Amino acid sequence: MYAYDELDRTLINERVEEFRDQVKRRLSGELTEDEFKMLRLQNGVYLQLHAYMFRVAIPYGTLSSKQLRRLAHVARRYDRGYGHFTTRQNIQFNWIKLAELPDALADLAEVGIHAMQTSGNNTRNVTSDQWAGVAPGEIEDPRIWSELLRQYTTLHPEFSFLPRKFKFAITASAHDRAAIKIHDIGLRLHKNAEGETGFEVMVGGGLGRTPFIGKPIKPYVAGHDLLSYVEAILRVYNQYGRRDNIYKARIKILVHELGVEKFAREVEDEWQQMRDSDTALTLDDAMIEDIRSRFTYPAYEKLPHMPEELKQAAHDPLFERWRKNSVFTHKVQGYAIVTLSLKPVGGPPGDATADQMDALADLADKYSFGEIRVGHEQNLALPHVAKRDLPALWKALDKIGLATPNVNLVSDIIACPGLDYCSLANARSIPIAQELTRRFANHDTADLIGRLHINISGCINACGHHHVGHIGILGVEKNGEEFYQITIGGRADESAELGTLIGPSVPYGEVADVVEDIVEAYLALRARPDELFVDTVKRLGVEPFRERVYATR
Amino acid sequence: MTSPLEQKKIRIAGPSVVTANRTWDGIVIYRTARRDWSAKLSDAAIVRTSDEARALLAESVADDVGAVGAYIAPVEIKESGKIKPGNLREHIRLQGVTIDLPVPA
Numbered sequence: 001m002y003a004y005d006e007l008d009r010t011l012i013n014e015r016v017e018e019f020r021d022q023v024k025r026r027l028s029g030e031l032t033e034d035e036f037k038m039l040r041l042q043n044g045v046y047l048q049l050h051a052y053m054f055r056v057a058i059p060y061g062t063l064s065s066k067q068l069r070r071l072a073h074v075a076r077r078y079d080r081g082y083g084h085f086t087t088r089q090n091i092q093f094n095w096i097k098l099a100e101l102p103d104a105l106a107d108l109a110e111v112g113i114h115a116m117q118t119s120g121n122n123t124r125n126v127t128s129d130q131w132a133g134v135a136p137g138e139i140e141d142p143r144i145w146s147e148l149l150r151q152y153t154t155l156h157p158e159f160s161f162l163p164r165k166f167k168f169a170i171t172a173s174a175h176d177r178a179a180i181k182i183h184d185i186g187l188r189l190h191k192n193a194e195g196e197t198g199f200e201v202m203v204g205g206g207l208g209r210t211p212f213i214g215k216p217i218k219p220y221v222a223g224h225d226l227l228s229y230v231e232a233i234l235r236v237y238n239q240y241g242r243r244d245n246i247y248k249a250r251i252k253i254l255v256h257e258l259g260v261e262k263f264a265r266e267v268e269d270e271w272q273q274m275r276d277s278d279t280a281l282t283l284d285d286a287m288i289e290d291i292r293s294r295f296t297y298p299a300y301e302k303l304p305h306m307p308e309e310l311k312q313a314a315h316d317p318l319f320e321r322w323r324k325n326s327v328f329t330h331k332v333q334g335y336a337i338v339t340l341s342l343k344p345v346g347g348p349p350g351d352a353t354a355d356q357m358d359a360l361a362d363l364a365d366k367y368s369f370g371e372i373r374v375g376h377e378q379n380l381a382l383p384h385v386a387k388r389d390l391p392a393l394w395k396a397l398d399k400i401g402l403a404t405p406n407v408n409l410v411s412d413i414i415a416c417p418g419l420d421y422c423s424l425a426n427a428r429s430i431p432i433a434q435e436l437t438r439r440f441a442n443h444d445t446a447d448l449i450g451r452l453h454i455n456i457s458g459c460i461n462a463c464g465h466h467h468v469g470h471i472g473i474l475g476v477e478k479n480g481e482e483f484y485q486i487t488i489g490g491r492a493d494e495s496a497e498l499g500t501l502i503g504p505s506v507p508y509g510e511v512a513d514v515v516e517d518i519v520e521a522y523l524a525l526r527a528r529p530d531e532l533f534v535d536t537v538k539r540l541g542v543e544p545f546r547e548r549v550y551a552t553r
Numbered sequence: 554m555t556s557p558l559e560q561k562k563i564r565i566a567g568p569s570v571v572t573a574n575r576t577w578d579g580i581v582i583y584r585t586a587r588r589d590w591s592a593k594l595s596d597a598a599i600v601r602t603s604d605e606a607r608a609l610l611a612e613s614v615a616d617d618v619g620a621v622g623a624y625i626a627p628v629e630i631k632e633s634g635k636i637k638p639g640n641l642r643e644h645i646r647l648q649g650v651t652i653d654l655p656v657p658a
Contacts, residue, residue, distance in 0.1 A: 026576070027576065027577055027618075028618075029617070029618040032617050033576075033617055033621050033622075047574055047579060047621055047622060048579075049581070049642070049645060049646050050579070050580065050581060050646060050649065050650075051574070051578070051579035051580060052574075052578075052579040080654060080656055080658065081655070081656035082654070082655040082656050096579075097577065097578040097579065098576065098577055098578065098579060099577045099578065347655070348652060348655065351655045352655075353655050353656050354656070419641065419642060419645060420645060420650040420651055420652055421650065428651060430650075430652050431651060431652055434652065480640050480641070482641065
């Protein structure tokens with residue numbers, strides 16, 4: 001966990017009081033909505049279909065049990081008893097009252113939680129690998145750099161009024177769980193030939209109306225140069241990024257229109273100029289160590305790789321099913337990372353009730369050194385579970401509905417709130433996801449299908465990351481009716497790709513049938529039982545799937 | 554949603570109302586003929602011409618303290634006189650989400 005210092009606490013508290021005054025002035029009419037809108041957005045407050053929506057940041061996806069309990073409190077006291085975990089390590093509350101928001105923010109501030117960087121045309125919540133600090137083979141904990149970036153960019157005047165929103169993601173593992181290639185800046189920690197740690201920098205990834213996979217512009221930036229190099233990128237963006245057309249304002253459009261080589265040269269020139277004029281911030285070791293020292297790690301015990309409790313529990317097929325897809329290798333022997341599915345059969349993806357949050361906080365205290373993680377797949381994780389405790393944890397999770405054994409399987413669906421909540425949406429996402437989880441509720445079938453990610457967005461803004469779903473579903477509106485475009489072959493990992501449209505959109509009532517057809521085609525076409533869906537699509541292209549889906553439609 | 558400014562340029566195709574969200578709590582509200590707001594669609598002022606719609610919208614937008622994001626929305630008037638939302642989005646705004654909430658209200 002990261003321990004906030006006095007400066008952090010003062011900043012958050014002052015921000016709450018500033019917003020309290022702004023809300024008061026808005027409600028009295030002293031501020032018009034036009035004047036207030038940017039202020040509320042800078043505090044994570046949107047206006048959705050039925051109410052205000054309040055988005056709270058969970059920087060790099062790390063939460064303490066105390067913080068999770070406080071989120072539960074906010075859900076219960078100010079909302080309708082639940083929260084929605086998003087695809088960017090945030091939580092959203094859907095029914096909050098503007099008049100009560102300052103109190104909710106004050107309650108969160110007491111435990112070091114805030115809503116800065118969750119909206120507006122600034123640098124957004126810095127996201128990272130939800131297994132940071134515990135993943136085997138990781139170069140180093142990427143949260144140290146995430147936190148440095150968070151501190152540097154928060155309220156930075158040059159980054160607060162950008163042409164559009166701006167998103168960072170960082171990973172330090174070979175397998176990318178942070179989806180860095182679909183971010184404005186993606187950073188991959190690695191070691192150079194001299195064994196020094198630095199970053200490969202990718203720019204211009206993003207989904208939405210015009211999706212792009214991020215492009216590498218520099219193979220290695222040393223850690224002490226990270227902030228100045230990032231600043232050079234943002235300066236180039238600030239200078240050349242379009243502000244006249246919201247649809248062309250993201251940095252991905254600038255990178256595409258300039259060309260990645262020219263964009264990289266512009267950044268290099270800017271960076272050189274900053275260095276020559278001695279205005280480039282160079283992090284010294286003490287600064288980095290200061291941040292590093294404020295991340296604390298558990299006092300792990302020396303435990304056996306295969307404890308007796310686990311050997312015994314392996315005889316229970318239900319436990320084994322859950323263990324196989326929810327429990328992952330930890331960097332410390334005798335410990336495991338446990339992913340908790342927020343995708344129960346028939347449930348809205350990513351939602352957790354206040355009661356579940358409270359119960360999970362207790363389990364985190366008992367089994368995971370009081371720590372919880374949030375991933376972009378809209379699931380949670382307990383990062384430090386002793387393997388001997390897995391059977392007991394599983395039983396406890398099952399009691400609170402957090403042991404659905406479908407992690408990374410077909411019913412582990414990522415979905416945006418869609419037209420049920422969102423004022424931008426054209427079509428519903430959640431009911432489609434719910435129907436699909438029912439269709440694929442049979443665990444044996446899901447195991448047979450294997451790893452398959454379905455992503456659903458209710459509009460082209462792509463909050464459900466449909467472009468990079470193995471199967472992507474995009475809601476569109478046609479003559480007042482909900483239709484859905486289907487793409488296949490997308491992926492969000494280190495081999496990120498955009499999916500390919502398989503054909504004309506289909507009506508609401510046919511989406512689940514189409515997905516079943518695609519899955520059946522895959523089962524018939526795959527070369528081997530362990531060839532993943534996305535690899536079969538890569539090998540064969542979309543045509544066999546297109547034929548299967550549209551032959552009878 | 555079409556912004557009020559853009560809606561000045563368009564013509565309505567049938568009976569319409571002006572809807573918004575209440576400022577202090579965000580709930581869905583409708584402009585009434587009494588120059589007030591109501592959470593009930595049945596209280597909404599119905600406009601049938603573009604001029605009427607523009608006038609009702611202008612009056613609604615002027616109440617910046619009471620309401621946020623006012624816009625014109627289509628409705629259907631049933632033979633019984635009952636007013637129904639004119640599209641799915643407005644149906645959801647009026648009736649609530651189409652799914653069961655994780656915690657029943």
